[in-house]
């Protein structure tokens with residue numbers, strides 16, 4: 334990536350204090366071009382260059398940067414005291430609004446990060462069943478704690494990490510995703526040990542892979558039959574692929590689901606929602622769910638304003654239209670320039686990748702198919718796109734927001750065309 338003068342200087346300065354130079358995973362934010370401000374679907378760097386943002390902070394800026402209504406709600410909550418610790422009417426209103434929007438969820442607890450809500454969901458499943466084991470799926474990302482992170486040798490987003498030991502992984506059983514028979518077999522053999530199954534209901538982090546028809550239904554049936562808890566990790570899919578997330582989109586209802594990212598218009602908020610008989614264990618104190626920053630008035634104001642906006646002025650059609658058009662342009666431009674580009678997923682969040690010469694085309698049906706992709710080539714391509722003013726990460730995922738419109742599409746297409754050339 335070509336860095337302007339100020340970005341280059343900031344990078345040097347940052348490296349002296351911040352390992353890797355910036356907060357985020359070095360592989361995600363490889364450019365280390367420093368952004369000064371953002372508005373709508375645009376980022377502006379410290380050297381005066383602009384970028385169409387197709388990363389959106391990995392998902393939170395679903396309404397674009399600094400959306401006026403969310404900004405006003407948060408500003409009011411700041412002026413009214415920046416209150417933590419709950420006991421504020423905004424939390425009551427936000428809880429009603431989110432549960433009503435989701436449709437299926439009877440109870441909700443708010444938090445700050447998706448990672449924490451995943452942990453709370455697993456804890457609750459174990460408490461409710463008295464069983465130790467959680468099934469998760471290869472290549473799925475559920476936050477960065479040791480007991481759930483990608484294990485050594487596993488392919489998927491987020492590398493295994495030094496410091497993670499076999500003991501951390503002992504109570505997690507890892508199965509291939511979209512493989513109903515593997516889950517059926519495991520539940521038949523070990524069902525009495527299984528507290529729950531956690532899945533990205535659509536595998537977005539590693540490849541934007543849709544569930545095979547019937548797969549989520551099978552998980553639902555097996556959990557019900559064996560008395561295990563079905564947990565959808567909707568931290569990316571929630572509020573993004575539909576107001577009711579993957580549960581609505583694919584028509585399968587979990588027992589618990591985690592949310593984050595898109596649910597608060599850019600403010601850091603996460604949530605765990607679900608069935609009353611499970612969630613009420615938090616209410617009695619039997620199971621702990623806590624956190625200093627949970628349910629701050631800013632968070633609740635942002636959530637309420639976002640969910641209200643998503644209900645009253647749903648952006649889903651517009652975002653789908655933009656995403657579909659962008660995907661068509663990507664495919665057409667790749668063909669025009671003779672580049673073996675692949676695009677898969679949904680218009681609101683999709684993956685762009687390169688096939689290998691042996692396997693140039695076709696969707697990847699599970700994470701194992703990733704071995705047929707040339708990930709290093711995509712990383713170089715992404716860096717090149719950043720140079721040309723399209724902000725994407727090196728791992729293939731593209732996001733679309735409600736702030737992307739005709740001008741952003743035209744700019745992206747023109748910049749893509751030059752980058753391809």
Ligand code: PMP
Pocket residue numbers: 391445446447448449451474475476477533538566567568569593594603
């Ligand atoms: N689950 C999923 C599906 C995610 O995509 C993420 C974040 N990328 C998380 C959990 C963790 O959320 P957070 O980064 O807010 O802790």
